[in-house]
Amino acid sequence: MRIAYSVETVRAAERELMARLPEGALMQRAAAGLAATCADLLGRVYGSRVALLVGSGDNGGDALYAGARLARRGAGVTAVLLKPDRAHRGGLAALRAAGGRVVAAEADGTDAGRADAGRTDAGGAEAGGTEAGGAEAVVARADLVVDGIVGIGGKGGLRPEAERLVRAVRGIVVAVDLPSGIDADTGEVRGSAVHANATVTFGAYKPGLLIDPGHERAGALRLIDIGLAAHLPADPDVEALQHEEVAALLPRPTPESDKYRRGVVGVVAGSARYPGAAVLAVSGALRGGAGAVRYVGPAADTVISRFPETLVHSGPPAKAGRVQSWVVGPGLGDGAAAKHSLDDVLASDVPVMVDADGLHLLPTGGDLRKREAATVLTPHAGEAAALLGVSREEVEAGRLAAVRALAERYGATVLLKGSTTLIATEGRPVRVNPTGTGWLATAGSGDVLSGLIGSLLAAGLTARDAASVGAYLHGLAARRVTAPQGAPIAAYDVSTALTDTWRDVLG
Template sequence: MTSGGAGADRELTGGGSEANGAAEAAVARADLVVDGIVGIGGKGGLRPDAERLVRAVRGIVVAVDLPSGVDADTGEVRGSAVRADATITFGAYKPGLLIDPARTHAGALRLVDIGLDAHLPADPDVEALQHEDVAALLPRPSAESDKYRRGVVGVVAGSARYPGAAVLAVSGALRGGAGAVRYVGPAADNVISRFPETLVHSGPPAKAGRVQSWVVGPGLGDGAAARHSLEDVLASDVPVLVDADGLHLLPTGGDLRKREAATVLTPHAGEAAALLGVSREEVEAGRLAAVRALSERYGATVLLKGSTTLIAAEQQPVRVNPTGVGWLATAGSGDVLSGLIGSLLATGLPARDAASVGAYLHGLAARRTTAPHGAPIAAYDVSTALTDTWRDVLA
């Protein structure tokens, strides 16, 4: 660790209690501290001497390559770690700089190109989409398109207790590129009163009409009718997104590879923990391992929601969504996301791309809504911002 202040740069190292005390005092006086305690191969938290030194810091901290004490490969933090104001990394982003909990230790990120492009792997462990990637994936209707050619997404959501979940899921689906939304469930009156363009049916899903994808689960409840709806949808031959109550109704450890089409699961940390049979704390501490384990166990594309949204599909790099904001932690925002991704599935996007693009747009819409200084938002605010967000990405 080096400190800068009063015109001097000094390297600070341990060497006895007197030397350590002097180092801590020097660090405390520094306006700028450069963290280079541990390299990218380091494992575990900071050692006691380093931890005491870090606690003495009062100035700005800039980490070299990554904050000391975080795991570069997984984003895990096993013990004490540096919390940097900024991190300057070299050659390529490390997974630990993009995935929580380590991401919150990195501060502002800056990548410095040192000519490693030719030596980087073609298939990285983790990747993050940018504007141009998302723009290339967004569906575009042609002159010959009609509402059915653009795709119809079916939404099985809501209940007498939670009719709003149906409304929010449909709101996301209407702004996800599909040509029509077909709602199935007991909240039809609520949906129609807000969105008269929606096609509605009392059910069961198999008799509601042809769709190109299904969204099932938000606000569905846990009764026999909900279970039958989930079974009906999973028996279809189109892509299915399962969220919220639908996840609770999945058989533990059930393999979804038997389905003819793709399945997308969208749990938050608590739901992921239940599906894996572990604690929520274990999922939050090792988000990368958890999303991979879920995808492998269920044979599905898995979007793990939370402070860092991760998308995993078997035999492919995990995608990290870079657009989310803390204000998205609000009731109903996941329902909007489910409808949005389901709509993208109906347009023909592959499951991994639909989940990635949906998460990207969802996060940007929240940023647009809460900008410029950050303010509370409601889930419906996010759905109404999706059209302008889509336009921004294309522009």
């Protein structure tokens, strides 16, 4: 499992650890891991050109010490200082001693330390001299650029000088701890930000590395162990399940199981206008681990023609027969009959999964803690905005805050759909689903997800686990269908891929 901690928590842990170590030891550990990753990406270090974008914080120091290691291996390393008077002194000395060059971002190539003039680096340039064309030319010619502009405490987008240098990049970009311009605690981007090919983070993941838009800009993630784990609390701020955790949560029948013991999921979905929503929700439910699916609604004939194994009933839900969970909302409509069906389901004593039209029918600010069983809500950004009474733009700009607010306000487990799906339950770490793909942005895919989560609830998973496992399998199934190059998919393609996806996770 990938776990992430807030900036405040990481810094507190670093202070505890640094108090036990010789001065500078922690930065040296970080620099060693950063240099190793850069070397791996370069392939051939000797003779390569490396540019370091160095700000005033510890990330700049990490970059300088890593640059010194690469210079000793024969790379031509040039540090571009955005704030020459505030750059890390020890890192600068180490880089110069290794034959690296130093230029000021605003000085058009003028060296920040003329005392090094006359030494020659492995790339043939005079260490400490003038780099032809200035800082932008240094960055543009580099095979690899290390982003050490801003640390994890940075807020807001890049400053104009940094933005100008970043635009000049043509090579591989490796971010130190976090791409500059991204909020480490939320993944938000307020202005321009670095788009890295890889990010080397130290001690612990930060939430902004796992949540879009920050996640998308971080590239491949590499976590460097610097000895921080023992100083971090047991509960992280954000976590992301991996194959191993999902496989352990998947329901498995025993020799004594029958279809009722495995769980029955009830699906209240579809209408005369949207019968396909019922079909898609049932398709997801049939492949979600429960023993049987009971459909209630006006699309029974359409559902049976597609899935003859479905149990059907005309309604109301309370008279349809025993279930271990309900799915309500996809394609349900907004009339009186739809509202009655939702109220009927919410009055039950089993877990309920509410999506789509069901979300529109919820009373704004209604507290679902009064229910005897758990409730899962699965809004997209627009639906989340309506439930919170804010703009869609506000939700999209602060997805982590929005999903936490929804869970707290409604007393439910909330799955906020998006490029990275977030799952929040009050008092627990927010879960981030890492498997999604943009190809899932297609009509009906959410209906499949609803049925899948409802079936996992009926099979006995908690609301938080059912939502997390459902999102994980749903994303993997979509990737499976679009692989290897990526191609348009329909919602039903995702449901048909769930069986093989399930098998892959268990394998």
